[in-house]
Amino acid sequence: MKKSLLGLFLLFHAAFAMAKPTLYVYQWINSIPDSVYKQFTKETGVPVDVSYYESNEAMYAKLKGNPSLAYDVVFPSSYFIKRMVKAHLLDHIDSSIMTHTQGIYKKFIHQPFDPNNDYSYPLTWGMTGIAVNDKYIPLSKITAWKDLWSPSYRHQVLWLNDIREPFSVALIRLGYSVNDQNPTHIKQAYALLKKGLPNVKVINADAMESMFIDEDVFLGMAWSPDTYQASQSNPHIHFVIPKGRYPLWLGCMAIPQGSRHPKLAMTLLNFLLRKDISAQIITGMGYAVTNQEAVKSLPISWQEKRFVNPSKSLLARGEIEGDVGDKARQWYEHYWLELRLSV
Amino acid sequence: MSVSLNGNIKEGLFHWHGLHYRELFQPLYARLLWQSFEFSFVTTLTCVLLGYPVALALATMPKRWKPICLMLLLIPFWSSSLVRIYALLTLLKAKGLINGALLYLGIIKMPLPLLYTKVAVIIGQVYTLLPFMILPIYVLLDEYDSSWIEAAKDLGASSTQLFWRIFWPYSLPAVGSGVMCVFLPAMTLFYIPSLLGDRSSLMLGNVIQEQIMNQDNWPGGAATSLLLTAALLVFTLVYRALFHKKRGGRLG
Numbered sequence: 001m002k003k004s005l006l007g008l009f010l011l012f013h014a015a016f017a018m019a020k021p022t023l024y025v026y027q028w029i030n031s032i033p034d035s036v037y038k039q040f041t042k043e044t045g046v047p048v049d050v051s052y053y054e055s056n057e058a059m060y061a062k063l064k065g066n067p068s069l070a071y072d073v074v075f076p077s078s079y080f081i082k083r084m085v086k087a088h089l090l091d092h093i094d095s096s097i098m099t100h101t102q103g104i105y106k107k108f109i110h111q112p113f114d115p116n117n118d119y120s121y122p123l124t125w126g127m128t129g130i131a132v133n134d135k136y137i138p139l140s141k142i143t144a145w146k147d148l149w150s151p152s153y154r155h156q157v158l159w160l161n162d163i164r165e166p167f168s169v170a171l172i173r174l175g176y177s178v179n180d181q182n183p184t185h186i187k188q189a190y191a192l193l194k195k196g197l198p199n200v201k202v203i204n205a206d207a208m209e210s211m212f213i214d215e216d217v218f219l220g221m222a223w224s225p226d227t228y229q230a231s232q233s234n235p236h237i238h239f240v241i242p243k244g245r246y247p248l249w250l251g252c253m254a255i256p257q258g259s260r261h262p263k264l265a266m267t268l269l270n271f272l273l274r275k276d277i278s279a280q281i282i283t284g285m286g287y288a289v290t291n292q293e294a295v296k297s298l299p300i301s302w303q304e305k306r307f308v309n310p311s312k313s314l315l316a317r318g319e320i321e322g323d324v325g326d327k328a329r330q331w332y333e334h335y336w337l338e339l340r341l342s343v
Numbered sequence: 344m345s346v347s348l349n350g351n352i353k354e355g356l357f358h359w360h361g362l363h364y365r366e367l368f369q370p371l372y373a374r375l376l377w378q379s380f381e382f383s384f385v386t387t388l389t390c391v392l393l394g395y396p397v398a399l400a401l402a403t404m405p406k407r408w409k410p411i412c413l414m415l416l417l418i419p420f421w422s423s424s425l426v427r428i429y430a431l432l433t434l435l436k437a438k439g440l441i442n443g444a445l446l447y448l449g450i451i452k453m454p455l456p457l458l459y460t461k462v463a464v465i466i467g468q469v470y471t472l473l474p475f476m477i478l479p480i481y482v483l484l485d486e487y488d489s490s491w492i493e494a495a496k497d498l499g500a501s502s503t504q505l506f507w508r509i510f511w512p513y514s515l516p517a518v519g520s521g522v523m524c525v526f527l528p529a530m531t532l533f534y535i536p537s538l539l540g541d542r543s544s545l546m547l548g549n550v551i552q553e554q555i556m557n558q559d560n561w562p563g564g565a566a567t568s569l570l571l572t573a574a575l576l577v578f579t580l581v582y583r584a585l586f587h588k589k590r591g592g593r594l595g
Binding site for chain 2: 055155163
């Protein structure tokens with residue numbers, strides 16, 4: 001009975017889908033503005049249905065837990081691509097459809113996690129830096145990662161609840177790569193993070209913006225676009241790019257296996273990379289985009305913002321967070337739990 | 344559902360035996376269990392201390408007020424407990440109602456850090472679970488016989504003696520079931536520590552959520568759930584043993 005009902009439902013669903021293809025997009029909350037999809041619908045006649053996630057892990061768990069979800073486009077971060085490819089969650093992208101890729105920063109393509117960009121193209125990118133509220137802490141006091149360890153900020157700091165970010169910061173301080181896979185180095189990073197724990201007030205990622213806006217927290221690790229969005233509501237909030245290296249992440253576009261309209265989905269990916277559309281992503285949400293021509297078309301006030309229009313040297317300081325493999329990942333996860341339970 | 348879970352657990356246990364991680368994790372889980380226990384214990388104790396007087400007041404108040412007071416107690420619980428926790432957020436924030444009022448009255452100069460503390464977790468849990476303490480005690484106390492009070496007073500008992508020698512022993516089984524109704528859920532309400540707590544407010548429920556949602560470690564999550572279930576079972580058995588002994592004592 002149940003099966004036949006399900007069959008009936010699928011039949012209707014399929015019939016409906018055939019009559020009028022819809023693209024199902026699964027994206028980070030507050031990342032790509034709706035206006036972009038409206039324009040896509042206007043130009044192609046294809047409606048776009050958007051749902052949101054708040055972490056790579058949540059997206060991964062959902063796709064893996066139910067492969068029949070049939071999303072057409074997802075936006076995993078750089079360090080998630082290889083893991084998803086290995087789990088057979090991503091479909092090939094036909095490079096011949098991707099015509100707007102020439103503007104992408106050279107640094108961002110042909111990454112080790114997807115050397116030929118068979119499965120993903122980077123659309124947005126961002127920095128992991130430090131957010132500061134200058135009402136409570138003078139901006140001049142926060143210049144480097146080690147300042148988050150300073151004894152003057154006991155029980156005040158926010159850490160991003162994204163295993164890779166705190167570890168990246170610690171690995172940078174130790175002089176290692178953010179993609180380090182050596183268990184000894186990971187353990188050293190853990191020890192350094194543990195030293196910083198007395199400073200940590202809260203470990204959070206999804207409510208970080210409102211915590212800063214409402215001044216429940218005024219110092220912490222932060223992502224550049226989130227901090228930009230928060231500073232729109234509370235002008236005391238500033239994004240500090242620490243001295244030395246910083247973790248750089250790519251918001252990649254990919255097509256999940258099971259997509260009903262992969263060709264159409266690729267058209268959407270290509271559309272998002274177009275200069276004027278990428279520019280809308282910058283102005284709409286404060287996300288930096290990989291198409292470097294997009295920012296040049298914007299007013300000077302945007303071009304002055306370092307996190308969307310970085311100098312060559314600033315860009316060179318960013319280290320792209322890539323895949324670390326399953327084994328190292330288990331070490332990271334183990335030490336993360338160990339940290340969360342340390343009092 | 345249960346079959347898939349079973350498969351997962353089997354795979355999980357095998358997995359954990361196979362890898363040397365099992366030993367690494369062991370003390371961690373003991374600490375986690377202890378911390379969950381601490382949170383639940385404080386929550387339960389607070390619920391008893393707050394809930395008992397309320398139940399007593401409810402049971403002894405004039406008949407016509409009872410329905411109104413019971414309604415007032417229950418109305419907030421028509422909405423989802425998650426929504427109520429979000430409501431607490433707006434109360435406890437640095438720019439929230441409590442800090443706003445205190446600042447306005449000039450009692451404090453800087454907002455108090457109320458939110459993202461262990462105390463906030465306890466407040467959230469007590470707020471969510473208090474009715475489960477009040478109601479069983481109230482139901483039992485409500486059936487008290489006013490002749491007991493008269494008899495006790497005739498025999499020269501003071502109000503303190505009246506409470507400790509008549510009401511308290513009489514209501515003890517209800518307190519016991521109230522404790523169970525509060526303690527067991529308090530171990531599992533993962534969203535309260537994750538919304539209100541500080542960096543180390545972590546309970547077993549949070550770790551299960553982390554393992555399943557964030558680490559893609561379903562076998563691990565299933566194994567942790569099993570640990571939680573076992574812990575709850577032990578507490579239930581301990582409670583039953585204590586409760587039955589008490590009752591036997593009273594009868595004998």
